[in-house]
Amino acid sequence: MVKRIVFISLFILVGLPFVFGVDSIWAKYPEKKIRFVAAFAPGGGSDLVARTLAKYTNPYLDNRLYVENVTGAGGAIGFREGAKAPPDGYTLTMMVTGLTASPHVVKDFPSYDLFDPICIVAQDPMTLTVNMESRFKTVQDLISYAKANPEKASVSTAGVGSINHLAIGSFADAIGAQFNLVPYKGSNPALVAAIGGHVDVAVSGCSEAITLVEGKKLRPLVVLGMKRSRLYPDVPTARELGFDAVIYQWRGVGVPKGIPKEVEGVLVEAFRKAMEDEECKKFMDQVGLERIYLGPKEAGAWLKAQNDFFKSVAIKIGLQPK
Numbered sequence: 001m002v003k004r005i006v007f008i009s010l011f012i013l014v015g016l017p018f019v020f021g022v023d024s025i026w027a028k029y030p031e032k033k034i035r036f037v038a039a040f041a042p043g044g045g046s047d048l049v050a051r052t053l054a055k056y057t058n059p060y061l062d063n064r065l066y067v068e069n070v071t072g073a074g075g076a077i078g079f080r081e082g083a084k085a086p087p088d089g090y091t092l093t094m095m096v097t098g099l100t101a102s103p104h105v106v107k108d109f110p111s112y113d114l115f116d117p118i119c120i121v122a123q124d125p126m127t128l129t130v131n132m133e134s135r136f137k138t139v140q141d142l143i144s145y146a147k148a149n150p151e152k153a154s155v156s157t158a159g160v161g162s163i164n165h166l167a168i169g170s171f172a173d174a175i176g177a178q179f180n181l182v183p184y185k186g187s188n189p190a191l192v193a194a195i196g197g198h199v200d201v202a203v204s205g206c207s208e209a210i211t212l213v214e215g216k217k218l219r220p221l222v223v224l225g226m227k228r229s230r231l232y233p234d235v236p237t238a239r240e241l242g243f244d245a246v247i248y249q250w251r252g253v254g255v256p257k258g259i260p261k262e263v264e265g266v267l268v269e270a271f272r273k274a275m276e277d278e279e280c281k282k283f284m285d286q287v288g289l290e291r292i293y294l295g296p297k298e299a300g301a302w303l304k305a306q307n308d309f310f311k312s313v314a315i316k317i318g319l320q321p322k
Helices: 002-020 022-026 045-060 073-084 098-104 139-148 163-175 187-195 206-214 261-276 278-286 296-316
Strands: 034-038 065-069 091-096 115-131 154-157 180-183 201-205 218-224 248-256 290-294
Touching (some): 034 073, 045 091, 045 115, 091 098, 098 163, 115 261, 115 296, 139 163, 154 163, 154 187, 163 296, 187 218, 201 206, 248 261, 248 296, 278 290
Parallel strands (some): 034 065, 034 091, 154 180, 154 201
Antiparallel strands (some): 115 201
């Protein structure tokens, strides 16, 4: 008799979700703090976007979302920690370009497909800039010189295998020229090198260079976007000049694979509403990012396309994971 009672009790407990609907299991989500992992140091672009998203998403998540910086190894440590967290909706990760680019040039670097995307929220086309006294007044000047003088024109990047490295590699391949690449530890030192005349050209995201451009320290020559940047409306794109070089930095939000659909739905709706907030839009505009919003399905397809693109660029310029 006791065994029968225990069996019936277990049957009721197991069967309740099917009687009342699976939604009831997660009806109270979120019930505790939600960690939002930013894999880079405080104050950087990814950290600022993460904190802005947290601010404008929190009203829809009972103010439980907080940003935690987990840094090191070019973002790999934070990405791994975010991907290995329990798939319960209580750990999110700020996804960035490196997840689709770095695995093709850095051995064992975490890939985008370790995550299920919640959304993609911003992109930033790459640009080539020179100091104000540069002999290169137009991108055509640079192209002509680079073709006539292989590996003479020096270009600063944020390091071997960085998005900046892949960007200049893609541009060089498109125009049929070779540059002398000079790696630095990050985009800011690479830009400073161009200001000081230590290199001829710097490659960075448009938003990363905007303060220096507005301060008349650097002059943009070309934008590697599908269309002209609103930051530099007078600067041509490589495409409009006949060169197929389109490369963006991007940012989004991901969760560990296997998150319950009901929880995913709550998060998707929260971030969608945040991206519709006028103050959130204003911030994105102020830091120079191009606002986009792609939900889980569209983001998944877009991420795969980005991954395939960076893989092809790495192969073209002879980079292999090391």
